[in-house]
Amino acid sequence: MTDTATNTAAAPASPSRWKDVWRQYKHHKGAFYGGIFLLFITLFVMVGPYIWTLEFDKLDIRAKDMRPIYTALWDSDAKVGWNHPLGTDNLGRDLLAQLMQGGRASMAVGWTAMVLALLIGTLVGVLAGFFKALDGILMRFTDLVLSLPILPLLLVAVTLFRERLLSVFSPETGMFILIVAIIGVTSWMQTARIVRGDVLALKEREFVLAARSVGTSPYKIITQHLLPNVLSPIMVSATLGLATAIITESALSFLGVGFPSDFPTWGKLLSDAVPRMTEYPERVMLPGIAISMTVLAVNYMGDGLRDALDPRIRGR
Amino acid sequence: MLTYTIRRLLVAIPTLLFISLVIFLLLQLAPGDPMAQVPLTVPPEVKQKMREALGLGQPIHVQYWKWLVQFFWIEPQVMIDYFFGTGLAEGKLRVISWQTRSPVMDIVVQRIPQTLWVVGTAYIVGILIALPIGIYSAYKQYSVFDQAGTFVSMVGFSIPPFFSGVLVIVIFSVNMPRESFFWFPSIYDTTLVVDSWASFGQQVRQMVLPVMVLALQITAQLSRYMRASMLDNLNQDYVRTARAKGLSESIVVMVHVLRNSMIPVVTVIALGVPAIFGGAIITEQVFKVNGIGQLLITALFANDLPMVMTLTFIFAILIVVFNLIADVLYGILDPRIRYD
Numbered sequence: 001m002t003d004t005a006t007n008t009a010a011a012p013a014s015p016s017r018w019k020d021v022w023r024q025y026k027h028h029k030g031a032f033y034g035g036i037f038l039l040f041i042t043l044f045v046m047v048g049p050y051i052w053t054l055e056f057d058k059l060d061i062r063a064k065d066m067r068p069i070y071t072a073l074w075d076s077d078a079k080v081g082w083n084h085p086l087g088t089d090n091l092g093r094d095l096l097a098q099l100m101q102g103g104r105a106s107m108a109v110g111w112t113a114m115v116l117a118l119l120i121g122t123l124v125g126v127l128a129g130f131f132k133a134l135d136g137i138l139m140r141f142t143d144l145v146l147s148l149p150i151l152p153l154l155l156v157a158v159t160l161f162r163e164r165l166l167s168v169f170s171p172e173t174g175m176f177i178l179i180v181a182i183i184g185v186t187s188w189m190q191t192a193r194i195v196r197g198d199v200l201a202l203k204e205r206e207f208v209l210a211a212r213s214v215g216t217s218p219y220k221i222i223t224q225h226l227l228p229n230v231l232s233p234i235m236v237s238a239t240l241g242l243a244t245a246i247i248t249e250s251a252l253s254f255l256g257v258g259f260p261s262d263f264p265t266w267g268k269l270l271s272d273a274v275p276r277m278t279e280y281p282e283r284v285m286l287p288g289i290a291i292s293m294t295v296l297a298v299n300y301m302g303d304g305l306r307d308a309l310d311p312r313i314r315g316r
Numbered sequence: 317m318l319t320y321t322i323r324r325l326l327v328a329i330p331t332l333l334f335i336s337l338v339i340f341l342l343l344q345l346a347p348g349d350p351m352a353q354v355p356l357t358v359p360p361e362v363k364q365k366m367r368e369a370l371g372l373g374q375p376i377h378v379q380y381w382k383w384l385v386q387f388f389w390i391e392p393q394v395m396i397d398y399f400f401g402t403g404l405a406e407g408k409l410r411v412i413s414w415q416t417r418s419p420v421m422d423i424v425v426q427r428i429p430q431t432l433w434v435v436g437t438a439y440i441v442g443i444l445i446a447l448p449i450g451i452y453s454a455y456k457q458y459s460v461f462d463q464a465g466t467f468v469s470m471v472g473f474s475i476p477p478f479f480s481g482v483l484v485i486v487i488f489s490v491n492m493p494r495e496s497f498f499w500f501p502s503i504y505d506t507t508l509v510v511d512s513w514a515s516f517g518q519q520v521r522q523m524v525l526p527v528m529v530l531a532l533q534i535t536a537q538l539s540r541y542m543r544a545s546m547l548d549n550l551n552q553d554y555v556r557t558a559r560a561k562g563l564s565e566s567i568v569v570m571v572h573v574l575r576n577s578m579i580p581v582v583t584v585i586a587l588g589v590p591a592i593f594g595g596a597i598i599t600e601q602v603f604k605v606n607g608i609g610q611l612l613i614t615a616l617f618a619n620d621l622p623m624v625m626t627l628t629f630i631f632a633i634l635i636v637v638f639n640l641i642a643d644v645l646y647g648i649l650d651p652r653i654r655y656d
Contacts, residue, residue, distance in 0.1 A: 030470070147639060148335060149631030151594040152612055153342070156624060159616050160345055247476045251598055254478040255613060267478070274482060278490050285486075288479035296474035303470075 024308035031304020034297035041294055045103030054094045056101040057262060064090055068282050087282060089273075099286060102264040106246055106291070109179055109265070113245040116184030118191055118238055122230075125195025126222055130203060139196065146189045154248070157182050158257045171260045179252065179259075183245050191237045198230045232309035239302030243295045250291050266291045321644050328636050333384075335632045336625075340380050343621050370414065383625065386411045391421050415620045424608060424626065430506055431607030435596045438527040442534025443585060449535070450542020450581075454550060455569060465539060472536025477595060481529045481602035488525060500524045504605040526603040530596065534588065541584045545577040552576075579649045586642035590634040 026032050049056075066087040067075075086095040128138040158178060165174035202208060203226065211221050250267025252258040259265055261272075266287040273283035354363060372379075386409065393404040410419040453462040475483075489502035501522045510519050549555065550573055558568045597609030604610075608627060615623035 030467075144331060144334060147331060147632065147635045148338065149590070149594060149628055149635060151597055152628045152631050153339070155597075155613070155616055156339075156342060156628060160342065243474070250476060251478060255598065255601060257616075270479065270482070277482065277486060281486050281490075284479075284482050288475075288482065292471075292475045292479055295476070296470060299470060299474050 021308045025304050028300075028304035028307055030300035031307075034300030034304070037293060037297040038301065041103065041290070041297070042107065045100050045107055048100040049097065049104075052096055052100065054097045056097040056264060057093060058097075059091050059093060060088065061091065064088055065280070067280070068095070068286075086286060087280075089283060090276070095283065095286065098264045098269060099266075099290060102266045102269050102287060103290060105176075105259065105263065105265040106249055106267070107294075109176065109183070109249045110242050110246040112180045113183035113187070113249070114238055114241040116180060117188040117241050117245070118234060119188075120184065121188035121191025121237070122195050122227075122234060124188065124192040126199055126226065126230075128192070129196040129199025130218065130222060130226065135196075138192075142189050142192050145186070148186070150186050151251075154182055154186065154252065155255065155257055158252060162257070172263050175259045175263075179249055183248050187241060187244060187248075191234065191241070194233045194237060195230050198233055199226055202226055202229055232305075236302055236306045236309065239298050239305060243298040243302070246291065246295055246298075317644070317647055320647065321640075324640050324643065328640060332629075332633065332636055335636075336384070336387075336629050337380065339625055339628050339632070340383065341376075343625055344376055370412070382409075383411065383622075387626065387629070394419075394421065411622050411626055413615075413620055413623045415615065415618050415623065420623050420626045423611065423623070424630070427606060427608045427611050430504070430605050431593070431596060431600065431609065434504070434523060434526050434600070434605055434607065435530065435592055437523060438530030439534060439589070439592055441527055442531040443538060445531065446535040446538035447542055447581075450539040451546055451569070451574065451577075453539065454543045454546030457547065462543075465543075469536040469539050472532045475532075477529050477533065477598045478602055480532060481525070481599055484525050484528055485602070502603065504603050506606050526599050526605060529599050529602070530592065533595065534592065537588070538581070538584065542577070542581050545580050546573060549573045549576045579646065582649060583642040583646045586638050586645055589638045590631065593634055594631060 025035075066081060066084050068085065068087045084094050084096070086099065088094055089098070124138055124142065128135045128142075161178055162175070165178050168174060169177065208221060208225055211225050216224070249258065249265065250270070253265050253267030254271040256271065258268055261268075269287040270284055270291070273280065273287070277284045354366070358366075374382075390408045390410055393408070394410060396402060397404055397406075411421065412418070413420045413423060416423065449465050453459075453465045456462055485502040488498060488500045492499040502525060504522050504526060505518075508515060508519055508522070510516050555568060555573060558572045559565075563572075593609075596607065597612060599605070600607045600609040601613060608630070612624065612627045615627065
């Protein structure tokens with residue numbers, strides 16, 4: 001039993017382990033449906049605009065302030081129509097198309113920022129764990145960054161650098177780079193700490209010693225032996241990172257420091273709809289539900305993944 | 317323990333200095349000009365003089381040094397003057413806001429009570445709800461209550477405050493009939509003077525919605541921690557011993573297990589305080605509470621750098637101080653932890 005356990009830990013890429021993880025993962029109801037929902041919402045924002053071909057920024061002032069089609073169920077006088085199934089905003093832009101476009105932006109920001117944070121976090125964590133000389137300084141640095149007030153600094157940075165970046169790139173690209181970079185460089189610390197801890201424990205194990213004794217270079221040891229073994233904590237913090245990145249982007253848009261006003265994201269759609277939410281509650285609800293459901297799905301996936309990858313903490 | 321605390325306090329000083337330097341350098345890159353609002357008829361050389369009067373012409377390290385002196389040396393003196401009626405800070409230059417041309421700390425002191433009221437109440441309410449939920453979920457692991465609690469805390473985790481805030485406004489303030497008991501105001505009225513039971517009731521009512529939004533998030537996180545911590549302890553040997561001695565179930569759980577489970581939870585509570593202040597920025601914006609979070613946002617948009625600098629630094633102080641408190645508390649509460 002111990003023998004197999006060591007073997008699987010040393011070679012996690014073996015198909016049987018991933019099959020086991022997948023079986024455990026499927027067993028976790030919330031994680032399973034969370035995964036399905038994330039797939040669905042990704043398809044919705046990726047493929048949706050090719051099916052629902054109406055442009056998100058097309059103004060149709062005659063059809064402004066339309067209600068979603070389901071409003072007709074209880075209010076027969078409502079201004080509804082199949083040409084705009086989720087209604088339109090005060091300029092006649094189609095809400096369904098905007099939701100798809102906004103989802104694209106939110107998901108793109110979320111994924112890229114998460115990948116960036118993971119890269120930085122893994123790099124710092126592996127370096128600190130593997131090279132003793134770097135450990136002290138890198139971890140002190142991590143502690144310092146952890147004690148920075150993130151949200152105020154995010155707000156400061158976005159307001160300050162906006163003008164400069166927008167003059168170099170187009171408004172959307174500039175803002176995208178800025179937001180992704182800022183979320184990425186402020187959310188890598190947890191990953192770094194976890195990875196460092198795991199690497200510290202792993203590098204004392206026999207298989208690393210064996211690799212070292214046959215003269216494997218540190219780079220090879222890290223990429224071939226250590227990284228595959230810290231993959232599971234990285235994957236779990238990836239899900240958490242995705243959820244936080246989506247929420248942070250929406251929060252920035254909500255506070256009015258996000259993307260330019262003609263570029264919809266879920267947070268932006270929500271905050272734009274707040275002043276008239278008494279008459280048109282659906283314009284607040286639909287983007288809000290989209291954000292919350294996506295984040296909920298991702299959180300559940302993280303939960304299920306953690307349970308599946310680490311049997312000891314199952315059910316916590 | 318005392319040496320550890322002193323050592324940590326000493327380490328906190330360079331940390332805070334470094335953070336203040338980071339914030340300061342970041343703000344130095346700001347493109348804004350505090351004279352942008354001054355009428356165009358004012359000649360440029362006068363504008364230049366006005367800028368210099370704000371201390372802008374000097375080199376960066378001089379500006380940074382002056383801010384440090386003002387914040388760490390003069391402001392405490394002002395505080396001592398205020399409490400003891402002395403005249404230490406008379407005639408000395410304080411951190412001045414570019415928006416109002418009045419000392420930043422005066423405005424911050426005006427705004428802090430609102431934030432403290434809302435955030436503090438929410439934190440206490442959140443803790444009071446979270447702990448029993450966590451305890452009971454762990455005790456009845458995998459029961460219906462536990463499953464429901466897990467789901468609710470997952471949802472509380474996932475709904476961002478700007479959506480839950482808007483949601484409760486739609487429910488309790490827009491769609492609720494005005495005369496109903498469950499109607500609550502969506503805007504926090506800071507000018508309300510509490511001097512009678514009626515106005516106290518009004519104060520409570522206007523705090524309900526922001527507190528509800530903040531408390532939902534706190535509850536979601538804390539109840540998970542409480543549950544995990546209880547689960548860690550429930551299967552320990554000393555619990556079996558306590559039961560074998562014939563102690564009643566309530567004493568076993570509420571005294572033996574709870575006391576040990578509270579150790580990590582208390583530190584989590586301490587660690588969460590600064591995060592709540594940060595998160596309150598959004599909640600304050602939603603409910604128009606004019607606390608320090610809202611002050612930060614308006615200062616940012618108005619390019620009021622001294623105000624932004626001071627507020628961000630106050631948030632940083634909160635984080636460092638509460639990290640310290642959490643570590644020290646952990647050492648005090650758990651005799652197994654030895655820092656020395």
